[in-house]
Amino acid sequence: MINADRNDTACHRYTVTPMPTPLTQEDLRRAPKVLLHDHLDGGLRPQTVIELAEACGHQGLPTTDPVALGAWFRDNANSGSLVRYLEGFAHTCGVMQDESSLVRVASEAVQDLAADGVVYAEIRYAPELFTDKGLSMEQAVEAVQEGFRQGEAASGGRIRVGTLLCAMRQNDGWQRIADLVVRYRDAGVVGFDIAGPEAGFPPSKELSAFEYLRQQNAHFTIHAAEASGAESAWEAVQLAGAERLGHGVRLAEDIQGDEVGLLAAYVRDRRIALEMCPTSNVHTGAVASLAEHPIKRMADLGFRVTVNTDNRLMSDVSMTGEFATVVEQFGFGWEDLRKFTVNAAKAAFISHDERRALIQDVIEPAYAALAK
Numbered sequence: 001m002i003n004a005d006r007n008d009t010a011c012h013r014y015t016v017t018p019m020p021t022p023l024t025q026e027d028l029r030r031a032p033k034v035l036l037h038d039h040l041d042g043g044l045r046p047q048t049v050i051e052l053a054e055a056c057g058h059q060g061l062p063t064t065d066p067v068a069l070g071a072w073f074r075d076n077a078n079s080g081s082l083v084r085y086l087e088g089f090a091h092t093c094g095v096m097q098d099e100s101s102l103v104r105v106a107s108e109a110v111q112d113l114a115a116d117g118v119v120y121a122e123i124r125y126a127p128e129l130f131t132d133k134g135l136s137m138e139q140a141v142e143a144v145q146e147g148f149r150q151g152e153a154a155s156g157g158r159i160r161v162g163t164l165l166c167a168m169r170q171n172d173g174w175q176r177i178a179d180l181v182v183r184y185r186d187a188g189v190v191g192f193d194i195a196g197p198e199a200g201f202p203p204s205k206e207l208s209a210f211e212y213l214r215q216q217n218a219h220f221t222i223h224a225a226e227a228s229g230a231e232s233a234w235e236a237v238q239l240a241g242a243e244r245l246g247h248g249v250r251l252a253e254d255i256q257g258d259e260v261g262l263l264a265a266y267v268r269d270r271r272i273a274l275e276m277c278p279t280s281n282v283h284t285g286a287v288a289s290l291a292e293h294p295i296k297r298m299a300d301l302g303f304r305v306t307v308n309t310d311n312r313l314m315s316d317v318s319m320t321g322e323f324a325t326v327v328e329q330f331g332f333g334w335e336d337l338r339k340f341t342v343n344a345a346k347a348a349f350i351s352h353d354e355r356r357a358l359i360q361d362v363i364e365p366a367y368a369a370l371a372k
């Protein structure tokens with residue numbers, strides 16, 4: 001900004017104050033983004049839900065108008081309770097019970113993320129939720145992989161997708177999902193997770209599944225410290241051995257001002273990534289409001305913070321939108337967004353060489369150009 005100092009009529013003196021580079025929505029969209037936490041069954045296009053429901057005879061959609069349906073999902077999600085938030089998934093999983101629907105939903109998800117500027121994504125889902133009409137879990141996994149490959153091809157190679165398979169916490173048989181992760185590792189399945197209601201279903205419910213995965217040199221993240229407090233992050237990290245935490249927002253309970261507790265310090269110092277999902281965290285009541293979200297505090301304290309969508313349909317969000325939201329709320333600039341993106345790339349469940357190439361060849365040059 002150039003300020004003319006006009007006190008002296010004889011001569012004009014000018015001072016130059018550096019202006020922060022404005023972050024426009026279009027630049028945020030163009031910036032390469034890495035997404036580690038996105039649910040396949042939480043990210044359908046409203047129109048696709050309507051068309052698939054019609055085709056398969058799924059009953060009970062609240063409306064068949066796509067705009068109204070999108071609003072319905074958002075209102076349902078914004079409930080302040082994880083259990084209520086999860087109720088909306090009956091309508092998405094209800095229309096994902098055959099191979100062609102799974103291929104379509106998976107392909108569209110990848111194309112939507114690519115159009116949003118996501119260059120690497122890990123998309124997760126629970127295969128056991130797609131078996132109501134007779135599909136095997138293997139058939140479901142293979143159909144989703146086919147859809148992801150189609151979506152990558154349709155996006156002209158602008159995006160790469162890895163798959164995380166979730167076991168539902170409230171169901172037994174986490175081991176069967178762990179087996180699938182190992183079995184399909186060469187087909188693009190890069191890791192494991194447990195999802196669903198957190199309270200009452202801790203990782204210790206079936207610890208042997210995590211032990212098996214570690215013995216198989218497989219990767220896993222765990223939804224933790226979302227509906228339950230910091231102690232659930234302790235179980236995920238210290239009992240199960242999670243490499244990343246889904247959300248992890250309530251780990252902030254172990255931080256008082258600048259005083260970082262032993263557990264939080266362990267998570268920070270071991271560089272365990274926090275897959276934070278700002279809007280979802282407000283919707284499920286994990287944080288009381290966006291203003292109270294610990295993302296900035298924890299980033300400032302050196303945690304490996306990442307920004308994610310969680311459920312694009314349910315919470316009516318995108319990666320570009322979540323970046324814009326935290327920029328507006330916390331005043332983040334390009335350097336912060338670059339850091340979140342590099343953090344996510346470092347924590348991705350792909351090889352070290354691939355992570356380095358993503359950071360050096362894609363992320364760093366693009367953010368250097370954007371910050372100019």
Ligand SMILES: O=c1[nH]cnc2c1ncn2[C@H]1C[C@H](O)[C@@H](CO)O1
Nearest residue numbers: 039041089124125126166195196223
């Ligand atoms: O934020 C979440 N916490 C716990 N479970 C979740 C969250 N978002 C989605 N899920 C559940 C609902 C889906 O059906 C399941 C697998 O994607 O994961």
Ligand SMILES: [Zn+2]
Nearest residue numbers: 039223246310
């Ligand atoms: Zn989630």
